[in-house]
Amino acid sequence: MAREIMESVHATSHVQRSFDPVTVRADFPALHQDVHGKPLVYLDTAASSQKPNAVIDAMTDFYRNDYSNVHRGVHLLSQRATDLYEGARSAVRRFINARNDREIVFTRGTTEAINLVSRSYGRDHIKEGDEIIISAMEHHANIVPWQMIRDMTGANLRIIPMNDDGELLIDEYKKLFNDRTKMVAVVHVSNALGTINPVKEMIEIAHSWDVPVLVDGAQSTPHMSIDVQDLDCDFFAFSAHKMYGPTGIGVLYGKEELLEILPPYQGGGDMILSVTFEKTLYNEIPNKFEAGTPNIAGAVGLKAAIDYLSQFDLDEIARYESELLQSATERVKEFTGLTVVGNAAQKASVLSFLLCAVHPHDIGTIFDQKGVAIRAGHHCAQPVMQRFSIPATARASFAMYNTTDDVDRLIDAIEYVLEVFS
Amino acid sequence: MDEIRELYQEVILDHNKNPRNFHVMENADAELEGYNPLCGDHYTFYVRYDDSETKRIAEVSFTGNGCAISKASASIMSAFIKGKTKDEAEHYFNLFHDIVVGKKSAADHIEELGKLAAFAGVSEFPMRVKCATLPWHTLHGAITGEDTTISTE
Numbered sequence: 001m002a003r004e005i006m007e008s009v010h011a012t013s014h015v016q017r018s019f020d021p022v023t024v025r026a027d028f029p030a031l032h033q034d035v036h037g038k039p040l041v042y043l044d045t046a047a048s049s050q051k052p053n054a055v056i057d058a059m060t061d062f063y064r065n066d067y068s069n070v071h072r073g074v075h076l077l078s079q080r081a082t083d084l085y086e087g088a089r090s091a092v093r094r095f096i097n098a099r100n101d102r103e104i105v106f107t108r109g110t111t112e113a114i115n116l117v118s119r120s121y122g123r124d125h126i127k128e129g130d131e132i133i134i135s136a137m138e139h140h141a142n143i144v145p146w147q148m149i150r151d152m153t154g155a156n157l158r159i160i161p162m163n164d165d166g167e168l169l170i171d172e173y174k175k176l177f178n179d180r181t182k183m184v185a186v187v188h189v190s191n192a193l194g195t196i197n198p199v200k201e202m203i204e205i206a207h208s209w210d211v212p213v214l215v216d217g218a219q220s221t222p223h224m225s226i227d228v229q230d231l232d233c234d235f236f237a238f239s240a241h242k243m244y245g246p247t248g249i250g251v252l253y254g255k256e257e258l259l260e261i262l263p264p265y266q267g268g269g270d271m272i273l274s275v276t277f278e279k280t281l282y283n284e285i286p287n288k289f290e291a292g293t294p295n296i297a298g299a300v301g302l303k304a305a306i307d308y309l310s311q312f313d314l315d316e317i318a319r320y321e322s323e324l325l326q327s328a329t330e331r332v333k334e335f336t337g338l339t340v341v342g343n344a345a346q347k348a349s350v351l352s353f354l355l356c357a358v359h360p361h362d363i364g365t366i367f368d369q370k371g372v373a374i375r376a377g378h379h380c381a382q383p384v385m386q387r388f389s390i391p392a393t394a395r396a397s398f399a400m401y402n403t404t405d406d407v408d409r410l411i412d413a414i415e416y417v418l419e420v421f422s
Numbered sequence: 423m424d425e426i427r428e429l430y431q432e433v434i435l436d437h438n439k440n441p442r443n444f445h446v447m448e449n450a451d452a453e454l455e456g457y458n459p460l461c462g463d464h465y466t467f468y469v470r471y472d473d474s475e476t477k478r479i480a481e482v483s484f485t486g487n488g489c490a491i492s493k494a495s496a497s498i499m500s501a502f503i504k505g506k507t508k509d510e511a512e513h514y515f516n517l518f519h520d521i522v523v524g525k526k527s528a529a530d531h532i533e534e535l536g537k538l539a540a541f542a543g544v545s546e547f548p549m550r551v552k553c554a555t556l557p558w559h560t561l562h563g564a565i566t567g568e569d570t571t572i573s574t575e
């Protein structure tokens with residue numbers, strides 16, 4: 001008896017479903033449609049992912065059956081909504097292996113999470129002449145908030161340079177530290193180049209200077225398993241919508257001792273213990289950072305996305321996606337005149353490219369007519385474009401639901417562009 | 423013809439590849455930048471008027487870069503608009519706009535449109551209307567005395 005119970009506990013914490021892209025595709029209703037008369041090939045997951053039925057249904061069920069505000073009522077629905085919301089927090093904690101639920105703050109997304117840290121940390125801990133290190137391949141979401149703090153405090157931004165393959169220069173990074181360095185904010189996987197940065201090593205270097213590190217995990221969470229304790233990052237930000245969850249919700253993980261000392265980001269309901277006109281006592285973490293009615297259905301959807309992903313062995317998904325990216329890269333490189341932008345040794349999901357003199361925007365339109373959805377533009381990373389002296393790239397990004405058929409269609413679409421522009 | 427060929431007509435591809443009047447103008451009477459923040463299309467337009475009383479547009483040139491639609495539109499516009507009065511330029515600015523958003527049919531204006539008719543296909547691609555109209559918005563700004571960058575957003 002005891003042995004049976006042990007085994008069943010064991011089984012639920014392990015892979016329940018072997019990964020197969022074809023059956024995974026069947027879980028995503030939006031993938032099964034025609035655009036411009038052609039079956040859709042969705043290669044724009046880096047911008048936002050499609051959603052599995054599990055997520056759509058969980059959110060609909062919640063609104064149909066359990067919806068109410070959280071943390072407020074004594075009635076049953078409020079209890080259910082609160083349990084689901086807090087249950088989502090625990091699911092996130094397990095998903096990124098945080099120590100406890102108090103370290104998980106729900107935000108609108110990566111952008112808000114970074115703004116929260118830059119504002120709250122910046123207010124008390126960044127002074128004139130201090131330095132904040134970011135990298136040359138950051139998304140605007142991890143540049144602009146730090147510029148705002150720089151301009152408020154008189155601090156300076158230092159930029160980790162990268163090489164022509166799109167890899168950060170770690171030796172140069174080491175040289176940026178001094179006793180005025182107050183924060184490092186770096187992207188885990190670049191949305192413009194696909195580079196996987198050696199964040200663990202970078203965090204170790206920063207910690208040797210006693211400098212905390214924020215990792216922008218918007219593009220890593222969908223494609224690899226994340227262990228914030230192993231990384232030892234101080235903050236980790238990500239968005240549900242890039243990892244098969246809904247829009248409007250994301251997460252800031254922060255080490256408990258850091259979250260404790262940060263002042264609140266916004267004021268309002270839920271983040272207080274008591275309010276008089278003279279004085280307000282703030283709530284404990286994480287509620288201190290969650291002013292107002294949160295995105296409850298979003299949290300439910302995020303938990304469903306985590307549960308969906310957790311059926312699989314995430315390393316197996318990562319291997320599959322990596323092989324797909326590699327074979328797509330090799331095949332597109334056979335076109336003379338095609339240049340891949342971002343050739344780091346360690347990459348995930350993203351294939352950014354230029355095609356002869358054809359502007360990426362034209363590529364995007366022509367692909368679309370062939371049913372192939374990609375992103376064309378600067379990908380909210382204009383400094384990356386400036387680094388490579390290009391106005392934009394065409395970007396195909398791969399996810400667990402893409403297959404080699406999608407790569408075939410990508411190749412056909414490139415041929416068609418060349419034909420039109422011949 | 424499929425919609426893509428309709429959009430990327432020979433004339434458009436030709437002007438994209440070999441843009442006319444694609445240079446800086448030293449003695450310009452007006453100069454203005456046009457920028458489409460969404461896709462990064464970025465051009466500077468130069469205008470010179472003649473000495474006549476009506477101040478006809480003697481010359482338009484441009485520099486910069488962007489997609490095939492915006493570049494061809496700039497090139498074809500720069501050739502088309504030569505010799506027109508400001509009022510006539512205004513008329514074509516409006517007509518071109520109405521054609522590319524599909525409000526008017528190019529077939530009804532085929533004579534006066536000349537090469538501009540090549541842009542009729544844009545109306546099937548709402549996401550690309552701004553590419554085609556960016557040069558016209560910028561020229562319009564330049565001749566009506568705007569002095570800040572024209573943005574399509």
Ligand SMILES: Cc1ncc(COP(=O)(O)O)c(C=O)c1O
Nearest residue numbers: 109110111139141191216218239
């Ligand atoms: C690397 C990276 N950081 C930050 C963001 C911003 O995420 P969100 O728009 O969900 O806040 C994105 C998404 O575009 C991203 O790719």
